Amino acid sequence: MNASHPSADSLRAALATVLDGLPPRQAAQAVERLIANYRGDTPTDAPVLRDRSDVAAYAAYRMPATFEAVRAALYGLADAAPDWAPATHTDVGGGTGAAGWAVAEAWEGAARTTVLDWAEPALALGRELAAGAFEAEWRRERIGGALRLADTDLVTVSYVLNELTEADRTALVTEAARAARAVVIVEPGTPDGYERIIAARTLLVEAGFTVAAPCPHSGACPIAPGTDWCHFSARVSRSSLHRKVKGGSLPYEDEKYAYVAAARFPVTPAPARVVRRPQIRKGLVQLELCGPDGLGRDTVTKRHGPLYKQARDAEWGDAWPPEETA
Template sequence: MHEELRAALAGLLDGLPPKRAAQAVERLIANYRGTTPTDAPVLRDRADVAAYAAYRMPATFEAVHAALTAFAVRVPDWSPATHVDIGGGTGAATWAAAATWDGHRSTVWDWAQPALDLGRELAADVLPEAQWQRRVIGEGLAVPEGTDLVTVSYVLGELRPEARRAVVAAAATARSVVLIEPGTPDGYLRIREARDQLIEAGLRIAAPCPHSDTCPIVPGEDWCHFAARVSRSSLHRQVKGGSLSYEDEKFSYVAATRVAVPTEPPARIVRKPQLRKGQVLLDLCTADEGLVRSTVTKRHGESYRAARDASWGDGLPRH
């Protein structure tokens, strides 16, 4: 799916003057990094949408795919038959869902018709059954009864608090919900707030948290986030003005569900593992002790080998 998305994006900016593409990207970057919600479409026209797709779709895809994969590991015997992507824009989360599970039907909701049009165009040959529907994302939104999976990625930060709560409440009526925000302190706080709302609605947290208790992180002192490696195509480098062949997309997320999950979840690695001679230092979020620093040495045998191969964001049994 990664390569199919890259192929769909190739040539997207053909015919668009470089100056206009650069201006659209600069405005999108300012909005993406800003703190003032608009409760209005960020993508205004075809130029905006093309710039956004080239600038953000690869990174959004990888972040959402990482979150969905972590969730799928926790519920290996479950897969969605129906999927609604709220505020899905050009459809990165729909591509990510298709890369995670087979045989489901996706519907993308967004308030920007140009984004929906381009998303449909990009997915026409690969995801022909996906539906693209215009919706106002905010208060009054209702998810169809019986929906299996709802995704909301990089949307909550665009909404005012009352609209944000309404969107999370609508998502919480599904069997499973995965929410993704930028891996910033503010993005984490939005995910933390939504996490509490999902728990109050009766869902159980499946990932990244190994529990559904209060998050042990003290707001203002730290924040929970992860990273997804994004390979940059020549188009991606052109739009973003970068020279490296890759970048790391930082994101915060929560996955919650009404379906059965293992009763004894693993710890979650919440920082990049530190490799030392004969030992690995792991920062873990655990179900029984909250945040802990674990030192795994060669004497731990199989646990040591697993720790050396582990990555930031992985689930890991306590040794």
């Protein structure tokens, strides 16, 4: 990737700039209060983002994790359609624009992004952060069932469905399917988040889309409802604000997320997907996989030659087998 294109490092640098001068204690208190709000621990009529300081603190806390999760989902789409790139991108409920940064990296700034959100302070900060990094329009729109989207190549909806009613979720995904050639939806990697992803995936398939990732097929998910959930993990470098708020000392944390990427154009999904952390034992690697025939396990040993080294290097969420050996 050309260094001039947005990246995780350039996003962190932009966030550091907007946090400059904001007392760390004030930033940490703002994040703690906002987390409590989103968990439902504060009155629903309390303002979520009261001012620029609130937005800056929360952006510094959440944008890197959202960026990493969305970027991973976008690369799933890009791997399944290597000859396709969006010229236009609409980020629904995008707030400060983490998905816009991820799209700009995945396709080297080829797409013009439109960020839709109701919170004006978030849009204002997003505009400030993205200045000079990628081309974008920031527009105030109420996100819900009445939203109407302009036709676009790509729609992203990240960490938004959990804030909507079931009816509004259905309406939003249906509208995204009408307006876009490709749709990428990301939710928290929890059982509830997975259920929302499966519901959205069903709507997209019914609308004529083909699942590009993470699934190797567009059929029904093989996981029996209530027994497990499909999710993945993205490593996020922790800022000092992350460590202060969470009280941790590690320089990183793992963001758990669930996603679906689907398209109206031809895609080539992975032959299978690694759906759990690979288990490395002496002389063998056990891979839990989801394939066209459902869930299964592949045991790769030293006798498999070069494939064994690739299995040792495989990570949760990777396609399997690697392209060069598929």
